[in-house]
Amino acid sequence: MAHKIIPIGPYHPLQEEPEFFKLHVDGETVVDIDIEIGYNHRLIEKIAESKSFDQVTFLVERICGICSTSHPFAYVNAIDDLLGIQVPERALYIRTIIGELERIHSHLLWLGLAGHFLGYNTVWMWAWRYREPVLDIFERVTGNRQSYAMMKPGGARRDMLEEDFPWIKKTLKELIPKFDMFKGAVMDDPVIHARTEGVGVLTKEDIRQYSAVGPTARASGVAIDVRKDDPYAAYDKVEWKVITHEGGDVYSKAVVRILELYESIDIILQCLDKMPKGPIDSGIKDIPPGEGIGRHEAPRGEVIHYVMSDGGNSPARHKIRAPSFMNIASNKKAVIGETISDATIILAAVDPCYCCTERMAVVDYKTGKKIMDGQDLVRLSQEKTEKIKSKLGRR
Amino acid sequence: MRQEAIIQNIKVRSDKDLSEVIHKSKNRVYCTINKNILPQIARYLFNEEKARFSIASGVDTRKAVEILYHFSIDEIGLIVTLRVILDKSNLEVESLTPLMKCAEWIEMEIHEMLGVNFKGHPNLKHLLLKDDWPKGNYPLRRDSN
């Protein structure tokens, strides 16, 4: 076989599910991809069966640090569905605010890393700098920069203080001009257009076959969003719209994420205005036998938790499905037929895997000799950007 | 209403093989079906109703192993769950991977976690656990240590 194999991974630090990609390449073109996962598997579903229902909220928070409120959010939705209770309204608003703040910080994080791969390190530094005010809000509201522990079955764990609201609003409004800058940087730059348009296209049928969710699906024109389709928390009490884009390529995915930043800020500002006073916890005692399904639209797509209780203290079965489980498989389709220098950004575009590139290495299939390592691949990608820049006369 | 129409269609198509329909809450419906008509009902939901396959959950209930296929119909926010009960002496069910690619990984996961055999799966190997994980030790079984 004349194909060469590029192993990517398994080490890359930024990802909830480290994967090991094997790119089969023929010259410059990717002809096949093998995906192997499980390097981060901790059997959380098994551990959950030995923890009490309240402790599981903290356990599922440690599934993923970037979307560390999405899993508890889906889990408390599942418990609320199991019990069929009405959660106090103030708690619903608190949950919504935390969920949307997380979307902002997660999208900014992705934007920065996507910039890095395209050779725009300034975008990386900017995006991560403007992510810091969001983390400041988290620290003020929840006490921690990551892992907020704000979710509780039947309510919220802590209250938000009214006296913080003006400061939160001011901080968020100050972010909007920064987002305008990013929007300009992505939408008006011919170099970014040349690097990302028509690259890694997923059609509507691909999305259906692979059940891709979240921004990956919405960038292909499939308007699915759990917040709209199956409203929970306070999402049906505020005005917002689902962002879609038709292209299906990397560019569309970036545009969808940037436009969602504005929607998230809008949702938070409305929630802060509308939040009623009152209790935040419904004080659940026992969980009766039964089953419940909870969903939440995480920054990367739909999270779904299935909880089965046998009337005991801990879940009899707790099934967790993260959005990347579906989205990563869609890479099989997106990356085939593209060039190696585009593979980095395509694999990063579903927002699963960026740092793996640090550990990429090209191995000659016949001799097993290493001919190119991770930095070379990022360099390859960055050189392509430089070439396009000079072609367009933007040096 | 579309929800009633879907449930009615499932009832018609499965006839005697449908043992129970539970309306847990407004948007959650659980249907217990025999395993021989699973591919047929899944094809109906996926191809005709254009449902999205969300995930499948494997549960060991001591007496049997249950597999729950969660289908999401996004236009009305409904989750239809098909429950298939497998006898512990014969843990085998038709694979849905030939019908929809998104079922490939989760079937691999249920295979390694609970030891269910999916007939017709193209690539039934380890997904999450290490390659030399002891054979016959299924972590999510009740009797696993």
Place this chain on the structure above:
Amino acid sequence: MSLRLKALTKSIWVYHMSTGSCNNCDIEILDMLTPRFDVERFGIMLVGSIRHADAILVTGSLNLKTIPRIKAIYEQAPKPCVVIAIGACSCGQGMFKNGPNCPDPVDSVLPVDVYIPGCPPKPEAMIAGVVKLIGKLKGKK
């Protein structure tokens, strides 16, 4: 103290290894490099290859699939090489202590020099940990 170890205290190049973590520690490590904390001022740089590294940052609780890989990576590291365990999971396995897939603590596999606890530790705590490491390498009490 050997000359090599002394040279190491000047500008530490770090290699980052996630061994089954939840990303929290990992994004806080990257956060250290970005404008607010900016540890590159002090010559601390994240490198892509273990062969360039002076220190390994380990995050997460080891799982069975990663143990052989991290052993291989540590063997490839140029010695002397210091190991920094970041986060509750790598310091003491955290909440995965009883998990069937995470049986070994990090310090049973690698010789850990500094522990930085927290879930996740704040970037300030990580910088303080590195400062203490430099103090230790210089032989300060």
